[in-house]
Amino acid sequence: MRIILLGAAGSGKGTQGQLIERHYGFPRISTGDLLRLEVQKGTELGKMVEEIMKAGQLVADELVLEVVKARLQAQDCRSGYVLDGYPRTLNQALLLEQLDRSRPETVLEIQISEEAVLKRLAGRRVCAQCGAVYNNEPGTELQCQACGGKLIIRSDDRPEVIRERFRIYRETVGPLLAHYSRKQVLFPVDGDRTVEEVFEAIKLILDSRISGHQEN
Numbered sequence: 317m318r319i320i321l322l323g324a325a326g327s328g329k330g331t332q333g334q335l336i337e338r339h340y341g342f343p344r345i346s347t348g349d350l351l352r353l354e355v356q357k358g359t360e361l362g363k364m365v366e367e368i369m370k371a372g373q374l375v376a377d378e379l380v381l382e383v384v385k386a387r388l389q390a391q392d393c394r395s396g397y398v399l400d401g402y403p404r405t406l407n408q409a410l411l412l413e414q415l416d417r418s419r420p421e422t423v424l425e426i427q428i429s430e431e432a433v434l435k436r437l438a439g440r441r442v443c444a445q446c447g448a449v450y451n452n453e454p455g456t457e458l459q460c461q462a463c464g465g466k467l468i469i470r471s472d473d474r475p476e477v478i479r480e481r482f483r484i485y486r487e488t489v490g491p492l493l494a495h496y497s498r499k500q501v502l503f504p505v506d507g508d509r510t511v512e513e514v515f516e517a518i519k520l521i522l523d524s525r526i527s528g529h530q531e532n
């Protein structure tokens with residue numbers, strides 16, 4: 317099974333992706349995390365994408381494909397995976413289908429308003445070491461509970477950049493939604509609820525999709 321998480325910046329793709337990984341055992345692949353790692357390591361690719369990411373713009377399809385292709389070849393992706401933030405354009409969706417053809421798909425679009433996103437991302441802190449995400453919970457402001465790393469604010473979590481990321485999502489997602497809707501694999505999820513409520517809704521969809529495919 318290939319699970320694809322669509323949703324604007326801050327809709328909860330990373331949070332729900334981690335829960336899906338833990339519950340179903342499919343590895344979560346976040347193109348944002350993979351690209352940030354390239355930036356952190358100072359690779360050629362990292363240097364090419366750093367400023368684009370800081371401005372909240374989309375990285376070119378062929379550059380993102382490079383990191384996705386490498387990651388999908390890993391052994392742990394053989395029985396399935398969760399894609400967080402990929403594809404973001406119709407062209408990326410078509411490239412993905414060429415790369416890994418015959419896999420059943422479930423596409424979850426986590427829907428949320430711009431106001432809710434601005435509020436959420438204002439409180440987001442991420443671990444500089446392991447990438448764990450926090451929402452400025454009391455007692456977690458300074459150190460990551462998982463690895464002790466320093467918690468920082470992401471460079472693209474400034475209000476003007478958040479608005480730009482939200483605008484780009486709205487502008488680019490239409491053809492992608494139409495594509496998955498035609499394939500009858502698209503499931504909207506109301507993301508403006510607690511993390512647990514959103515995950516319960518996702519589980520209902522995934523359980524029925526997974527058991528449906530096992531029966532076939």
Ligand code: AP5
Nearest residue numbers: 325326327328329330331347348369375401436440510511
């Ligand atoms: P990426 O890292 O994917 O960023 P994004 O899509 O903007 O999404 P975020 O990571 O900001 O949010 P999220 O939806 O994962 O929410 P989260 O769970 O963290 O991409 C970054 C950049 O990389 C892009 O702008 C682009 O430049 C480049 N890029 C990546 N993929 C690309 C691609 N395919 N093509 C081209 N360029 C690409 O939650 C947010 C906050 O809310 C957290 O603090 C969390 O704790 C909290 N929260 C989550 N759920 C809830 C809830 N239900 N209630 C309350 N709080 C919640």
